[in-house]
Amino acid sequence: MMGGGKGGIVPPYEGLMINGRLPEDPAVFDVKKGERVRLRLVNPSSATTYHLALAGHRLTVTHADGQPVEPVEVDSLLIGMGERYDVVVEATQPGAHTLLARTVEGDAPPARAILRYQGSRQNRPPGGQVPEGLRGGRRLRYADLQSARSLPQPLAEAGAPDRTFDLRLSGGMMMSRGEWFIDGQRYPDADPLEIREGERVRVNMRNMSMMLHPMHLHGHFFRTGGILKDTVLLEPHMGRASFDFIADNPGRWFFHCHNLYHLHAGMAREVRYV
Ligand SMILES: [Cu+2]
Structure with missing residues (x-):
């Protein structure tokens, strides 16, 4: 069963809930x-x-x-x-x-x-x-939104990044319904985003698709605008978002759309310290 009609396949749900309760019994x-x-x-x-x-x-x-x-x-x-x-x-x-x-x-x-x-x-x-x-x-x-605390250095400064990733988000189109991409690649057949400890990393994203994408980075808070977040929602139809983070947590971290069927269909990358 399909729904939504927004260029993607929206999973069917019996109902949407607040605190586990359906609208009839709120x-x-x-x-x-x-x-x-x-x-x-x-x-x-x-x-x-x-x-x-x-x-x-x-x-x-x-x-x-x-x-x-x-x-x-x-x-x-x-x-x-x-x-x-x-x-x-x-x-x-x-x-x-x-x-x-x-x-x-x-x-x-x-x-x-x-x-x-x-x-x-x-x-x-x-x-x-x-x-x-x-x-x-x-x-x-x-x-x-503005952070109520001073942002951690050096994110507090509008400094130049040491490394920048420009990523286009796409998928869900006629020929590729049910396939979702970050910069043309579908996880797990996707290059890791390689970074080094201590770098200031910038990620610029542009949404080429007709659906929303809440993009979530593990292991780090990032600065977007004047606040710290770990998830940022991109509006459909050329919506943009950018964030900066400091590479201060070495490891292999997931970066992905938090729409779980987009994630499942490839909208993810590994962020890898090298
Ligand atoms: Cu998505």
Whole structure:
């Protein structure tokens, strides 16, 4: 069975879940008016990037991939496979509200949970409630984020890299449905990205395909824009991303798309210290 119609084969799912619960029987998070509530968002899905918002509330982003950032208030955010965000919600709106996470690719019904205020007469949000933040407002962009700590030297400086990889991400086209490439190669028939200890390594990526790719590096945090992350989501249709990391953890490390069926179909490389 195929779905999505975005140039790739999207695996079919019975349903999308928050905390292991289907939308018909959602997780309920109880809060009290006046509390500040931290939602720790983790996307462990195999092949689903979510657009997420909470009805009646804004989200203050405080951490990206576990790294502290200057707080940014948004109405919604995208979270790719492997990404993590911590957000703080000010509980000032008694009642019951829908937390909704819509798939960006494919057409599975959204994942859903409920934020319920203690003592509220309203036990369930109105059926079919869609948070305002999924219809408009401010959606988090990486460019909005700045590290709350000074970045480790020498990543703090905008220094020139010792080594640069320019990588095109492609696949999922008519002739190659189900095949995914990094710079024309499919893992395991792919050259390792060879680096040396102590180097500042830059990776520039361009997405030639029609699907999202959350690209994840093992063993290192990298600098992208003003923050440290280990996973960066590339938008389809010529989306770009770049990151720098310091080669300070010798070994053989995996670098791959966190969409697990893209990974399985070749979208990976080894980063190898030589
Ligand atoms: Cu991918």
